[in-house]
Amino acid sequence: xxxxxxxxxxxLGGAGTWLLLRPRTYQVIIGLSLLSYAVNLFIFSMGRxxxxxxxxxxxxxxxxxxxxxxxxxxGLVLTAIVIGFAMTALFLVVLLTARGRTGSDHVxxxxx
Amino acid sequence: xxxxxxxxxxxLPVLLPLMAGAFLLLFDDRLRTLKVTVSLGTILAxxxxxxxxxxxxxxxxAIVQAVGNWPAPFGIVLVADRLSAMMxxxxxxxxxxxxxxxxxxxxxxxxxxxxxxxxxLMGLNGAFLTGDLFNLFVFFEVMLAASYGLVLHGSGIxxxxxxxxxxxxxxxxxxxxLVGVSLIYGVTGTLNxxxxxxxxxxxxxxxxxxxxxxxxxxxxxxxxxxxxWPLNFWLPTTYSAASAPAAAMFAMMTKVGIYVILRLSLLLxxxxxxxxxxxxxxxxxxxxxxxxxxxxxxxLASQSMPRLAGYSVLVSSGTLLSAIGxxxxxxxxxxxYYLASSTLAxxxxxxxxxxxxxxxxxxxxxxxxxxxxxxxGEGAGQVEEEVGTALPMTMAALGGAFFxxxxxxxxxxxxxxxxxxxxxxxxxxxxxxxxxxxxxxxxALLALSGFAALVAMARTGxxxxxxxxxxxxxxVKAVEFAPVAGILVLCxxxxxxxxxxxRFMTETSQALHAPSAYxxxxxxxxxxxxxxxxxxxxx
Numbered sequence: 001x002x003x004x005x006x007x008x009x010x011x012l013g014g015a016g017t018w019l020l021l022r023p024r025t026y027q028v029i030i031g032l033s034l035l036s037y038a039v040n041l042f043i044f045s046m047g048r049x050x051x052x053x054x055x056x057x058x059x060x061x062x063x064x065x066x067x068x069x070x071x072x073x074x075g076l077v078l079t080a081i082v083i084g085f086a087m088t089a090l091f092l093v094v095l096l097t098a099r100g101r102t103g104s105d106h107v108x109x110x111x112x
Numbered sequence: 113x114x115x116x117x118x119x120x121x122x123x124l125p126v127l128l129p130l131m132a133g134a135f136l137l138l139f140d141d142r143l144r145t146l147k148v149t150v151s152l153g154t155i156l157a158x159x160x161x162x163x164x165x166x167x168x169x170x171x172x173x174a175i176v177q178a179v180g181n182w183p184a185p186f187g188i189v190l191v192a193d194r195l196s197a198m199m200x201x202x203x204x205x206x207x208x209x210x211x212x213x214x215x216x217x218x219x220x221x222x223x224x225x226x227x228x229x230x231x232x233l234m235g236l237n238g239a240f241l242t243g244d245l246f247n248l249f250v251f252f253e254v255m256l257a258a259s260y261g262l263v264l265h266g267s268g269i270x271x272x273x274x275x276x277x278x279x280x281x282x283x284x285x286x287x288x289x290l291v292g293v294s295l296i297y298g299v300t301g302t303l304n305x306x307x308x309x310x311x312x313x314x315x316x317x318x319x320x321x322x323x324x325x326x327x328x329x330x331x332x333x334x335x336x337x338x339x340x341w342p343l344n345f346w347l348p349t350t351y352s353a354a355s356a357p358a359a360a361m362f363a364m365m366t367k368v369g370i371y372v373i374l375r376l377s378l379l380l381x382x383x384x385x386x387x388x389x390x391x392x393x394x395x396x397x398x399x400x401x402x403x404x405x406x407x408x409x410x411x412l413a414s415q416s417m418p419r420l421a422g423y424s425v426l427v428s429s430g431t432l433l434s435a436i437g438x439x440x441x442x443x444x445x446x447x448x449y450y451l452a453s454s455t456l457a458x459x460x461x462x463x464x465x466x467x468x469x470x471x472x473x474x475x476x477x478x479x480x481x482x483x484x485x486x487x488x489g490e491g492a493g494q495v496e497e498e499v500g501t502a503l504p505m506t507m508a509a510l511g512g513a514f515f516x517x518x519x520x521x522x523x524x525x526x527x528x529x530x531x532x533x534x535x536x537x538x539x540x541x542x543x544x545x546x547x548x549x550x551x552x553x554x555x556a557l558l559a560l561s562g563f564a565a566l567v568a569m570a571r572t573g574x575x576x577x578x579x580x581x582x583x584x585x586x587x588v589k590a591v592e593f594a595p596v597a598g599i600l601v602l603c604x605x606x607x608x609x610x611x612x613x614x615r616f617m618t619e620t621s622q623a624l625h626a627p628s629a630y631x632x633x634x635x636x637x638x639x640x641x642x643x644x645x646x647x648x649x650x651x
């Protein structure tokens with residue numbers, strides 16, 4: 001499972017980085033999204049991969065910490081997803097404005 | 113957990129701008145009187161709180177507030193110590209100046225200026241106060257989101273283009289931030305800065321490499337904000353494209369990166385952090401030196417004043433980074449003094465540029481520079497100008513302010529720029545084990561960058577102020593000139609009260625070099641009672 005996750009993060013991160021360096025704004029925003037997926041998966045993996053272990057204690061039961069997944073990285077991922085989503089939306093607006101202003105979707109606003 | 117007096121003051125600098133900004137979103141932008149009153153009231157309240165915190169932390173050390181009253185390693189803490197309080201005061205001062213300046217014209221240039229401005233303050237204050245790495249990320253994002261809005265404030269192709277570069281760079285930096293934070297959490301199992309400082313000496317051999325990799329990735333994110341070469345090519349373009357009040361506030365944003373690096377490098381990698389002590393210091397030192405060199409070349413090469421100011425930001429950042437790289441208490445005391453004076457000077461300069469450039473045609477700078485090269489310019493037609501007319505007050509006042517800015521940026525006596533550089537140089541020259549080569553390099557670059565700033569400012573000043581009277585004098589309102597004058601008066605006051613200010617900086621620096629007091633204030637019980645270190649590694 002670790003190998004599959006590692007390959008997944010690597011492919012997402014690599015594709016994201018490549019797209020980020022492309023000259024078209026649309027490629028850049030897709031690259032940013034892929035990169036943020038890779039980062040989110042990475043944060044999640046830092047809590048160690050534990051199949052079948054819930055992150056939340058049951059009500060009224062003290063519980064053995066060893067039987068539960070680490071809840072903190074999951075909380076961090078949630079925050080990171082929300083923030084990343086908002087930032088991508090904001091960047092999309094800037095991108096459209098730039099398209100309207102310069103008449104080009106090149107990141108430097110150059111013509112074709 | 114008992115709450116010490118004044119601990120509410122640690123929360124309010126975050127809460128107040130958030131609530132005021134959100135409240136103002138409810139109203140239409142046409143209700144300007146209401147919005148201006150609420151915003152200005154909030155900013156003045158922030159200034160008052162920051163000054164109170166400064167006095168209180170100077171007297172009693174760090175003030176800690178556990179948010180939600182959860183004890184420290186589990187809950188989130190907000191901590192104000194001398195350094196945080198000083199940064200809060202600087203933020204509030206810059207906010208006052210920029211906001212009052214914006215009241216003349218700029219606050220009408222785009223929608224929701226007031227809320228964005230207040231949210232930026234919230235992000236800045238939160239980043240300075242938080243004692244938790246992930247919360248630092250959240251406040252960074254709040255600050256950045258607001259700064260994206262401010263970059264674009266006023267619109268126009270130049271700003272949109274600058275934003276198109278500025279936003280992705282910061283989004284990628286934020287991704288690196290997250291990777292670094294999660295690596296550190298993966299190794300140590302904590303994100304609380306004070307808790308982290310206690311656990312670092314106990315990290316095992318295989319975990320240490322991973323931890324240091326995490327710290328390095330995290331540092332890259334901060335160095336992008338702090339604009340260390342080669343992560344800084346975005347800065348001059350963005351800062352010169354932004355509207356004057358926004359650029360003046362951004363002078364503070366690079367200092368957030370500096371602040372975090374200063375805090376974390378001394379807290380996590382201080383003398384008593386075991387094998388990791390001094391991690392990354394060489395990178396900061398040489399990176400800082402390269403940044404000063406790059407900034408100096410940029411200052412000399414700039415053909416317009418906003419770019420000149422942008423490169424001055426780089427010189428300031430580089431100086432601070434390389435001073436942090438030395439890690440010596442006396443050098444950092446001088447660097448803190450430099451931080452305060454250079455931030456204020458750059459803020460005043462950005463505001464001043466807008467006023468000076470108002471009366472000039474677009475592209476006047478470029479012509480002025482090429483005129484020096486090619487000899488005869490278009491200026492020959494001006495010869496019949498009357499000689500000996502009284503210099504109008506506006507130009508005289510602007511020229512005076514420009515002169516003071518030049519002295520500040522070049523570091524000439526008697527202003528604080530000189531005192532700060534002198535303090536750093538004297539600390540560099542009196543080490544116990546002889547002056548190292550890098551210390552000589554920093555001394556040389558400090559002198560050289562000051563000289564370059566002087567040359568560039570003199571050149572710009574001559575082509576701006578010593579020209580035949582222009583047809584249209586810049587019309588400057590009192591409300592626009594007052595913030596510039598106020599900040600410059602503050603700088604002069606920093607010289608007049610140099611001794612108490614320097615005493616404060618020295619104590620701040622010494623407190624940073626003895627992080628046990630900070631850790632003791634944040635962590636409730638003695639560190640021995642804490643959970644066993646590195647509980648998760650190798651699971």
